[in-house]
Amino acid sequence: MARPKILVVGAGFAGVGCVRRLERRLGANEADLSLVTPFSYQLYLPLLPQVASGILTPQSIALSLRRSSRHRTRIIPGGAIGVDTKAKVCVVRKITGELVNEPYDYIVLAPGSITRTFDIPGLLEYGRGMKTLAEAAYVRDHVISQLDLADASQDEAERTSRLQFVVVGGGYAGTETAACLQRLTSAAVKRYPRLDPALIKWHLIDIAPKLMPELGDKLGRSAQQILTERGIEISLGVSIDKAGPQEVTFTNGRVVPTRTLIWTAGVVASPLVGTLGAETIRGRLAVTAEMTLPGFDGVFALGDAAAVPDLAKGEEGAVCPPTAQHAMRQGHKVADNVLATLRNQPLKPYEHKDLGLVVDLGGRDAVSKPLGVELRGLPAQAVARGYHWSALRTNVAKARVMTNWLLNAVAGDDFVRTGFQARTPATLRDFEYTDAYLTPEQLHEQTASAAHEQG
Helix, strand or coil: CCCCEEEEECCCHHHHHHHHHHHHHCCCCCCEEEEEECCCEEECHHHHHHHHCCCCCHHHHEEECCCCCCCCCEEEEEEEEEEECCCCEEEEEECCCCEEEEECCEEEECCCEEECCCCCCCHHHHEECCCCHHHHHHHHHHHHHHHHHHHHCCCHHHHHHHCEEEEECCCHHHHHHHHHHHHHHHHHHHHCCCCCHHHCEEEEEECCCCCCHHHCHHHHHHHHHHHHHHCCEEEECCCEEEECCCEEEECCCCEEECCEEEECCCEEECHHHHHCCCCEECCEEECCCCCECCCCCCEEECHHHEECECCCCCCCCCECCCCHHHHHHHHHHHHHHHHHHHCCCCCCCCCCCCCEEEEECCCCCEEEEECCCCEEHHHHHHHHHHHHHHHCCCHHHHHHHHHHHHHHHHHCCCCCCCCCCCCCCCCHHHHHCCCCCCCHHHHHHHHHHHHHHHC
């Protein structure tokens, strides 16, 4: 008899956590294990703003999937664009553009999330995200290029628009992005004697009434005060009405001349979720506490793409937030439950109490809430960086990140514009491939035609 096929979709915290656990615990001939991912690395997303600001190199937070001594997983270089649960087939678009059908007996869906956007005129054309390594590299090049171009320009209006930067989203990603990049431009402008530092303005806006409400009122206000003292203008209860190539209009009618709009206003589950035809909760797959998908044989889902019940809260209807902390631990539990299914053993529910939150604002500035203890300044920074460092999966990554931090602390920032992304289409759609997924009709046609050819 052929060995069962386990297919894991996604190489984020959840997917990689699952794969590594299965590699350690599967018997030598118990099952075949495959992983679908366009890149053979796990991206440590929480440190992406530090890549955008140049504190860390891109390679530091791209953790290779091929360094494991127990590496036994077949990596399929591509993205899952549809799942036919009746035929038990996952359709994968390889990085070459070729469509292939991957049959499975058990599938673990951890495709993660994409940037949440709205029907705002100009947003998709002029907004830049902070969700992928390519986006971070592009944003860094773009921000430094604005300084270069402003320095070379004789036009005051052009200088003004190039030296104003707008970040939308007052969550962790937006706040840390604005904080890190503002520090970069403040340090860089000293190398541009023709530029008036007062012309550089950063705007952080969010439709919510509070900055990072998950931190609580005190820490939220502390973070806001830190950013305000640095010169970042924070506007709450405000969003974007429309965006253009040289200006952005806020919903309160204010027009800000700018060539830089960074959009970090939340995430939504991967469009892959919509190809299953399953019940969802706010766009995420409605799964059991064991992370199985009711009514679908052999399907598990977790991470940002699944509404996993949060048993630790003890509240009816509570689901786990889409954080790395939960995703890593869900990956381990799903691996155990896949093994239990293979071995006809009972499945166990996922339960984990949140360990707290950390927000690195760059330099000596941070706010953290480990185990409910509120910290600010250097103690908070030590906790934030200590947490991220310990969460890195490989010793190589830990060494690289620590070296980068030490080098930045001693030598300061560098302002090199690499140009690698200069000719890359830079829209949200281009970076996150949100238009690559199959419709139900296309999915059925793809799996049916393949089945016919095999027959």
